[in-house]
Amino acid sequence: MEICRQYLFRLREQEQVKYVHNCVVTALFYFLVFYFSIFSNAVSADNTTAAADGFLKQLIGAEHYGMGGSFVSTSRGANAVSSNPAGVAATEMNQLAIHATRFPRTITLLSKPNLTANYEDYAQYEQRAYGIETVNCAFPIGQFGTLAVAFSFLQEERFRRVNHLGKALNSFPENNMALGFSYGLHILENTLIGIDTKWLRSKVTGTDGVEHLGHGYAYNIGVIQQVSDAIHIGIVARNLSNGLSFSDVSIPDTITRTIAVGVAYRREISDVDLRIGFDVHPPFQDGIHTNVGTEVWYRNRIGARIGYLRHTEMRYASVLLLEAAAFETEERLWKAEGFCFGLGFRFGGITFDAAYTPQFIPTTTPEERIHTVQGENIYTFSIGQTF
Secondary structure: OHHHHHHHHHHHHHHHHHHHHHHHHHHHHHHHHHHHHHHHHHHOOOOOEOHHHHHHHOOOOHHHHOOOOOOOOOOOHHHHOOOOHHHHHHOOOOEEEEEEEEEOOEEEEEEEEOOOOOEEEEEEEEEOOEEEEEEEEEEEOHHHOEEEEEEEEEEEOOOOEEOOOOOEEOOOOEEEEEEEEEEEEEEOOOEEEEEEEEEEEEEEEOOOOOEEEEEEEEEEEEEEEEOOOOEEEEEEEEEEOOOOEEOOOOOOOEOOOEEEEEEEEEEEEOOEEEEEEEEEOOOOOOOOOEEEEEEEEEOOOEEEEEEEEEEEEEEEEEEEEOOOOEEEEEEEEEEEEEEEEEEEEEEOOEEEEEEEEEOOEEOOOOOOEEEEEEOOEEEEEEEEEEO
């Protein structure tokens, strides 16, 4: 009887410790949500955002794009780099992930009433085709956590000009590059934390045709908590940065600091592995930003994904004035909304993923109509290797 009483006493102690731990983690989670919501709100009214701002928000792979862009609580291993670095800590083996995203050449016509009250085209947005390539590597170091490195590159336009010898000059006149390092660690019970830092280099071309080069740093801080065997919650503060440094102060240099909160549910039913992810991005200043998606794997070999995203953001973009045949720049709200689809295949330690998502298009102002005539979909392809 004494042995039983001691056992029950120890069991109650363990339950009390677990309860206190869960309360502390939950309190910390809501504190981070509150703090980062205020923090992101305080800086979002800063100067016009830099071209690199959108680049940093697109550094996720086909796995998460296929699930509507939800990543906060579902990111794991090398795929967590540049999204929620807390997931890096879940890596059990060395991992390599390569992502390639292709954005189409997009042409959008803007129309407004003329003197006779008929709508006619007055301006045109033209976003040239471009792509983002990303390479992520994660390396577990035992009880000391996991280290990861990442390299991302966005290129727009092919060759701009050549010299008299036929050698290309400024092959990619508008591009963004990021080199990052991440660290993830298990703390307490079923809690993952992570941080990553990125060095940025951004080259942009002004309306006068002059190229400008800027540099800067950005940081991500994330937490993922396993509430139960099936449910995980997470939070990540993204792109904490003081902006980019350009020699010309007129070039937009602000990086928008954002926060994302997410929950994931996972369940195995016979040969089927089901996962659901849902993210929100407060404080919704430019409109509601949500991501929701579902992933189903059969025998861990063939996977299918479907999701829905709604994302609005303010962008500083060039517009072609049709009457003057000249460019000018303005800030306008851009929106991506619609269904996302994805497929996945696994062969041993290799995983192939592909995803289809809607493209960003500019939103209308009063007494204005917009018609996108070319380029409405984005395609992403990923390959991962565990070794």
